[in-house]
Amino acid sequence: MNRDEIISQVIEYLQDDTSNSAIMISGIWGCGKTHLYKHYLADEITKLEAGKNKRRKNFYISLYGIKSVEDLSKEVIISFMTSEWNNEKNAKQVIKTADGVASILSKSISFSSNGVGVKLEDLFGKIRKMLKAGDMVICFDDLERSNIQINELFGFIDNLTEHCNCKVILLADEKNIGKMYANTNLENKYLTVLSGGRKVITKDEDKTNISKECLTFEGLKKLCEEVYSENYIYRDIKEKVIGNTLYYTPSTEETLNDLFCAISKGDYKNCLIAKQKFILDKFLLCGNDINYRIVGCWIRKFKKIYDELHREYNSHVYYDSILDNYLIYSIYCICMDMNNISFATGWEPNSYAKRIVRKKSPFDKILAHRFIDEWVIGSRWNKIAFYQSSKELIEAFKRNEELLKQYELDERKHLRKLAEWRSLSDDEVKTFISEVISELAEGLYSFYDFPQILEDLIFFKRLGLYDGNLNEVGKYMHDQLLTCEDEIEFNTISREFVEEDDRAEFLRIYKPLEEEAKQHNLSLGKDNIAKKFDDAQSFRDYCSRQKQFFAEEKCFVGYVGVDMIVEMIKKSSREEIYKITQGIKEIYNFADVSDIFKQDRVYLEELNQKIKEGDFLSDGITDQCAKDTLIGAIDDILVRLSDDEEKQEEA
Structure with a gap:
């Protein structure tokens, strides 16, 4: 039943004065029963009672953690009395009164599967004068989580409905009623x-x-x-206490709309609503029905990611693409975590984003992000990792655009088509694999593509869709390296494999190629690198693309040369100085910078000194500000290098 059908049935129950039983709304954990009551049914009950001389009061009580009928009696009485005397002073008097009445209730109630036995004369004569139970509509939530034995609890509820003319609404996951007792002692x-x-x-x-x-x-x-489990007892006595059971199955769109409106607001709410179908599809891919608690938790967690992304990249051309990427992986993380499913990705130092392998999962090959793992699991916001992931995504999107243009010009390239392998037949996948290898042999792919080609072939080999010779593939790649004349660009996205054997096979073929590519770049000499420094924008872009390369070399200024950087600075304008500053900051933007660039410290000091002594730009105030910004950025890097070394010495 959907929301409207449930509301209609509950109103009909409340209007039926002849009914002396309870009504139950049953639904799976997290389907939104509590939300349904608090945000819809409670308002409908208030509307129903409006205009009456004698209005029934509406109360909500969670049974979660309540251990005895005496405790429950206190909750009922306190809820009633505090609504009558709605101030703190009288509430304290209510609690004292409640203790006495609760004692009467707990001693007087008994129950068996054959019927109800109570000392009605003394008990309800005293309670009716004070409690007016007939004027109450009580919602008992979390019935399956109650620690009260089921026969005692139903005896209490039966007394309220049959002898006090009270209307009782029960919220529960019916199939789990009685299991709490099984998990004690x-x-x-x-x-x-x-x-x-x-x-x-x-x-x-x-x-x-x-x-x-x-x-x-x-x-x-x-x-x-x-x-x-006491579920069998529940089934035996259910018909005595519960007159009607309504099974709540809300639509997924209904659930998301409710949560977006209840939890989010402003631009964030508008963003979620605009992407509702996209979000819904990703949650359904996790293999679950839409769960209020899981989705609600995700909405609260993702707000931080949205706020940071919106503030830093709102006007960026790739903003929507970055947002979608973070949406996908954050939904995957929250679903795995809330369902107690292990999904640890295992992050290497200086690794912020990588493809993950989840064989036969719809989330296979999605891009994982370190900062999302840390935020979802440990509630630790890693700002550096957020910026690094965003920058790596931007570079990847730029690269994909370039590849897409190439694919539009050259229909023979099939690597991109293999990314959609789930929608292809086995024969189509095998054909595209064959085409990729042929294109590789023809030299149509760059070194940047090699890791992706190897990873895909190893994956398809394990899946049974490729049975070719990987050594032959490695030879094609090596032959292409021998013909390369320009500087080689590395693909720095980390790789993850289902099996360690797959990782070993990947490294066996790729590592020698990687070392050969590094030697190739070194052999080109500094003159070739200098071509990348024709202007400040080229320098900044180069730093962003090759950051991981220099991290692996553990040196930047010492690698490219102090004099080369100084010469570029001398011929730069004020605006270009700021771009050079951004490029240098980008290179050294690592949490463990001293572990990586320790040997660069002496070169940085030399560079900073030459900049301070250098005669470039004018003596104007704004020009001096640009120069001071560059010097300050290098000073900050040197401080970080010194601080980390001192901490290591103290340890």
Whole structure:
């Protein structure tokens, strides 16, 4: 039943004065039962009572954690009294009164599967004068989480509906009612279940020679719940207390709209609504129905990501693409985490974004982000990792645009088409793989593409869609390296593999190629690098693209040369000085900068000194500000290098 159907049935129940039973709204965990009551049913009940001389009061009580009928009695009485005397002073008097009445209730109620037995004369004569229970509509939520034994709890509810003319609405996941008792005093219950020679094994143990008397931990828990659950008692006595059960199955669009409106606001809310279908598709890919708690948690977590992205990149041409990328991975993370599914990606130092492999998962090959992992799992905001991920995405999008233009000009390239392999037939995938290898042999791919080609072929080999010779593929790549004359650009996106054997195979072929490419760049000499420094914008772009390369070399200023950078600075304008500053800051923007660029410290000091002594720009105030900004940026890097070294010495 959807929301409107539930509301209609509940109103009909409230208007039926002849009904002396409760009504239950049942639904799976997180489907939005509590939200339905608080944001819709409560308002409908208030409207229903409006204009009446004698209005019924509407109360909500969660049964979660309540251990006895006496405690529940206090909750009911306090809820009623505090609404009558709505101030702190009288509330304290209510609690004292409630203790006395609760004592009467708890001593007077009894219940059995055959009926209800109570000391009605004394009990309800005293309570009616003070409580006016007939004037109440009570919603008891989290019925399946109550610690009160089911027969006692239903006895209490039956007294309210049948003898006090109270209307009671129950919210529960019906299939889990009674399981709370099965999860108390677990040690003794597990010992009982394991008696007779049963033993517990792990999932990883070889089960070929294990008897039927062996249980996994999950099996032990399930068996214990079956043996000790009170659900069978609930089924026996349900008809005495519950007159009608409504099964709540809200539409996914209804759920998302409710949450977006209830939790978010402003630009963030508008963004979520605009991308509702996209968000819905990603949650459904996780294999779950839309769950209020999981989606609500994601909305709250993603707001920080949205705020930072909106502030820093709102006007950027790739803003929407970056946003979609973060949406996808954050939804994946929150679903895995909330469902207690391990998804640790394992981050290497200086790694901020990488493709992850989830074989046969719709999220296979998505781009993972370090800062999202840390924010979703540990609530730790890593600003540096956020900026690094965003910059790497921008570079990747730029690269993809260039590739797309090439693909539009050259229809023979099939690497991009393989990214859509899930929508292809087996024969089509095999054909495209063959085409990629042919194109590689013809020299149509750059070194930047090599890691992706290798990763794809290894993946398809394990999947059974490729049975070719990877050594032959490696030879094609090596032959292409020998013909390369320009500086080689590296693909710095980290790779993740399902099996360690796959990683080893990838490194076996790619590592020698990578080392050869590095030697090629070194052999070109500094004159070739100087071509990248024709102007400040080229220098900044080069620093952004080759950041990971210089991190692996553990040197930048010392690698390219102090004099080369100084000469570029001398011929730069004020605006260009700021771009040079950004490029240098980009290179050294690592959390563990001293581990990476320790040997660069002496070159940075030399560079800073020459800039301070250099006679370039004019003596104008704004020109001096540009020069001071550059000097200050290098000073900050030197301080970070010094601070990290001192910390290591202290440790």
